[in-house]
Amino acid sequence: MKQVVRFSRFFLPSYILSGTLIVLGLIGYFTMGFNRGVDFKAGINQTVQLAYPVANISYSGKGNAELRVSDKAVTLIFSGAGIDEKTVTVDYASHPTIGDVDKALSAEQSVAVAVEPAQEAMASTLFVPTYQGNTFISIKPMTLHRAPASDAEVFASIDDVRGAITGLGEISVQTVKPASNQRYLIRIQDNGKDPNFTTTARNTILSDLEAKFGANKVVEIKTDFVGARYSQNLTRNAFLLVVATLSLILLYSMIRFKIEFAIAAVLAIAHDALIMIGFVVWTRMEFNAGTIAAILTILGYSINDTIVQFDRVREERRLRPTEKFVDVIDSALTITLSRTIITTATTMLCDLALLFFTTGSIHDMALALFIGMISGTYSTLYIASGFIEWWDRKINKNNRGKKSAEIVQTVNAPAGGQA
DSSP: OOOOOOGGGGHHHHHHHHHHHHHHHHHHHHHHOOEEOGGGSSEEEEEEEEOEEEEEEEEOSSSEEEEEEOSSEEEEEEESTTSOOEEEEEETTTOOBHHHHHHHHHTSTTEEEEEOGGGTTSBGGGBOOOOSSOOEEOSSOEEEEEOOSSGGGOOOOHHHHHHHOOSSSSEEEEEESSGGGOEEEEEEEOOSOOTTHHHHHHHHHHHHHHHHHOTTSEEEEEEEEEOHHHHHHHHHHHHHHHHHHHHHHHHHHHHHSOHHHHHHHHHHHHHHHHHHHHHHHHHTOEESHHHHHHHHHHHHHHHHHHHHHHHHHHHHHHHOTTSOHHHHHHHHHHHTHHHHHHHHHHHHHHHHHHHHHOOHHHHHHHHHHHHHHHHHHHIIIIIIHHHHHHHIIIIIHHHHHHHHHHHHHHHHSOOTTOO
């Protein structure tokens, strides 16, 4: 017979450990709160890149010409009245240097490109992409930039950027990896005092950085703004979403299993949510929409694992009705252990790829998912299973005791009509 793992030995220690972690998490939440991202507080979220100007491009023809720069190509889009609408894509694979891109763009009618001679041999993959803003070119030249080609060309650090911005109160600056690109995410909270905060903050950030590093060395990648009302609604809706998820899972578990199984399932996923919240609070990870997505994902992952385990516990109890319930639980968890390990390991492989090869909010979400998967597996094996074992030992034992007492009273009661 397969060796049975005695998970039940660790039910009490697991509750002590989880209770300690949850209390610490709640203490952290009430003393420090979340490090809320711009999704959950009014403010501006501006991404800028400090780069070298390499070329000026202009268009003198009819209609409109839009220039879009991505990580793989430069694209020209011609549209409007009086011209043939077309799209010209100059990919970096076929045009490995900035000089090659210059020649391809200059070949288009009415397009003029002026590249600094010293920049022509630089790799075209160094071009700084345009994500947001006005990308239409006209007679007035538009400047193209490139990232530093090596660490020797890096001329700014995160401390330099943070120190350059003044007059906007407390700011948060985060490096967008790789650091050699000199791309930074700048967050500033809106305190509600300036009715033109969006315009003021955006212009102040750009002007302060230009004063520090040079007017032609600051590229605005994108700017996002979240209003106070939107952030309040998002916070409330996120809380309601988590509560609704727990309620529906409780209802589903009550229909499929007994009440003790339903309570155990909700207890386990509430445990996972609180553990993740404590982790986010104490690590000062940014709490944003990605964090909410990670928490809800883990709730679904955890309840799926818990339901599988409960199915096996219920089946084992039917097959072995005379054995102690704690032995039935240990046997069921042992039988499904290999499935739990394989499922968790394969899911973690995908998550680890995101964790090691991404940056920013995706990296944070992957880290939260990693912690959540560990917590979800642990809560299924120990928190949920420990609760149903306790319920059977305490609640059902009391019920059995009451029934035995009723039987004894019935047997000892005098027969009706006798003296």
